[in-house]
Amino acid sequence: IYHAHLTKAQQGQAIQRLAGLRKRLRELHERRPTYQEPPFILIEDPWPTSVTKLTVCNNPDNASFKDIGDFGGCECVGDCFLDSCSNTTGALYGTSES
DSSP, X not given: OOOHHHHHHHHHHHHHTSTTHHHHHHHHHHHSOSOOOOSSOOOOOOOOTTSOOOSSOOOTTOOOOOOXXXXXXXXXXXXXXXXXXXXXXXXXXXXXXX
């Protein structure tokens, strides 16, 4: 019987036992600190005058949407498509009330 997890762990342990590996890793950590201060401070570009920067929710018309319930977990492996994913049905939800 082939156990992928056991084999992967054994390969990792074998790599860690390579001669000099721990010493080289320790030296590498000394040469490369975990965090380095950025060489400059980022400054945000000014917003165009025609754009309002929002910091809180802005809903003057009190727009609300009816709760459509849970569609369950997505079971897609990769991209979701309208014809194969139950969650994409929620994107098509719309009634005369909304």
